[in-house]
Amino acid sequence: MAPESPAPHCRICGDAVTEFLDFGTQPLSDAFRDPSDSTEEYTFRLAVGLCETCGMVQLTEEVPREAMFHEDYPYLSRGSVVMREHFRRMAERFLATELSGEDSFIVELGCNDGTMLKTVAEAGVRHLGVEPSGAVADLAAGEGVRVRKDFFEEATALDIVEAEGRADVIYAANTLCHIPYMSSILRGVTTLLKPDGVFVFEDPYLGDIVERTSFDQIYDEHFFFFSASSVDEMARRHGLELVDVEHLPVHGGEIRYTLARPGARKRSAAVDELLTSERRAGLGELAVLKAFADRVYAVRDELVALLRRLRAEGHRIVGYGATAKSATVTNFCGIGPELVEFVCDTTPAKQYKLTPGAHIPVRPPEAFAENYPSYALLFAWNHADEIMAKEQAFREAGGRWIRYVPHVHVV
Numbered sequence: 551m552a553p554e555s556p557a558p559h560c561r562i563c564g565d566a567v568t569e570f571l572d573f574g575t576q577p578l579s580d581a582f583r584d585p586s587d588s589t590e591e592y593t594f595r596l597a598v599g600l601c602e603t604c605g606m607v608q609l610t611e612e613v614p615r616e617a618m619f620h621e622d623y624p625y626l627s628r629g630s631v632v633m634r635e636h637f638r639r640m641a642e643r644f645l646a647t648e649l650s651g652e653d654s655f656i657v658e659l660g661c662n663d664g665t666m667l668k669t670v671a672e673a674g675v676r677h678l679g680v681e682p683s684g685a686v687a688d689l690a691a692g693e694g695v696r697v698r699k700d701f702f703e704e705a706t707a708l709d710i711v712e713a714e715g716r717a718d719v720i721y722a723a724n725t726l727c728h729i730p731y732m733s734s735i736l737r738g739v740t741t742l743l744k745p746d747g748v749f750v751f752e753d754p755y756l757g758d759i760v761e762r763t764s765f766d767q768i769y770d771e772h773f774f775f776f777s778a779s780s781v782d783e784m785a786r787r788h789g790l791e792l793v794d795v796e797h798l799p800v801h802g803g804e805i806r807y808t809l810a811r812p813g814a815r816k817r818s819a820a821v822d823e824l825l826t827s828e829r830r831a832g833l834g835e836l837a838v839l840k841a842f843a844d845r846v847y848a849v850r851d852e853l854v855a856l857l858r859r860l861r862a863e864g865h866r867i868v869g870y871g872a873t874a875k876s877a878t879v880t881n882f883c884g885i886g887p888e889l890v891e892f893v894c895d896t897t898p899a900k901q902y903k904l905t906p907g908a909h910i911p912v913r914p915p916e917a918f919a920e921n922y923p924s925y926a927l928l929f930a931w932n933h934a935d936e937i938m939a940k941e942q943a944f945r946e947a948g949g950r951w952i953r954y955v956p957h958v959h960v961v
């Protein structure tokens with residue numbers, strides 16, 4: 551008999567994590583594969599659980615960080631016009647507020663290709679991006695952004711303080727939820743932050759994931775699924791305070807959290823409002839999360855049945871957006887090239903590769919426009935407005951979109 555794996559422990563408080571959703575064996579979501587590559591793919595068990603002590607929802611198995619974030623990490627922040635605008639506005643807000651003093655300093659964790667810091671650099675404000683993935687860090691440097699090729703953790707923070715002093719703002723978008731070693735991160739944040747500085751981060755919101763059944767937010771890189779209540783608890787345990795929350799429409803629904811040292815900033819009313827609404831929704835309750843898991847299994851069955859029926863009727867189906875999220879959809883649902891002919895994507899490093907696990911070919915968007923399919927399966931549903939606006943010709947040619955968030959439907 552195989553030995554039982556040890557019960558997972560919460561990466562915030564150390565207590566037991568109770569699993570409520572199991573996606574089985576999955577590949578790395580951004581490990582796009584060369585068609586000639588015959589080596590074995592890295593796999594792990596993707597499952598999610600709740601720590602009933604501190605309320606943090608998290609993966610039960612951790613993938614080593616170097617397996618995900620390395621020289622060839624393909625994701626680019628600049629891939630969406632909407633996100634470029636989102637980050638420009640964030641930078642401008644920082645410049646007008648926290649960074650308006652003399653010799654202000656901002657550190658961005660996971661600055662990627664420099665989309666946000668570029669605006670700060672252009673304003674001549676002192677900044678540093680910390681980015682372990684080599685190729686995207688080089689793109690940031692090419693934008694005039696100062697970048698340190700490194701994983702942020704406590705040791706990195708100590709080093710930065712010694713070389714450059716403390717920061718007015720530490721910012722992280724779609725990065726903090728990727729990092730299981732949270733104690734080291736938050737010790738680093740308290741080391742690096744000025745006494746009245748702020749730590750601002752934005753990540754997919756558990757409340758939106760549960761409400762929209764957006765189960766594809768769950769993949770190797772997304773380790774934590776934050777809520778105001780779990781972040782409030784996490785901050786408190788690390789000598790910080792949650793002082794503001796802001797609900798954002800991007801990436802399928804996110805919260806921007808602001809943390810500060812206790813008493814340094816006035817806590818906004820929005821924090822208590824969100825905490826109350828989460829209590830009402832039962833976001834920290836196992837029964838609510840188990841009901842979410844049941845809806846996930848139902849969406850999987852319905853989506854696969856629809857794709858099979860359309861293929862049996864002779865329709866061509868093409869995927870739109872080779873998102874990291876789509877790795878969970880294709881591998882959990884068992885969707886391969888027999889159902890989805892190819893996936894189109896604007897990211898150069900993904901094109902002419904195969905999607906992880908499911909091995910669906912990735913093509914540039916031109917392949918989509920050259921020969922429209924009858925149906926496009928919208929994997930990049932979080933960019934739906936932007937994509938549908940630019941793909942009107944597909945709709946006018948009779949093409950239909952298949953969507954699976956918040957439920958399976960054709961538009």
Ligand code: SAM
Nearest residue numbers: 619627659660662680681683701702723724725
């Ligand atoms: N901030 C960008 C955005 O929102 O578009 C990029 C988000 S991308 C999904 C996550 C980024 O976090 C990757 O570029 C990855 O290399 C970086 N990352 C992962 N672990 C990190 C760590 N410990 N410190 C700093 N960056 C990290």
Ligand code: TMP
Nearest residue numbers: 629630871872873894895896897930933
């Ligand atoms: P994301 O959901 O993690 O931001 O990934 C979006 C993916 O979709 C990324 O690989 C880029 C791709 N994409 C397109 O191919 N066309 C588009 O118009 C947009 C907005 C994204």
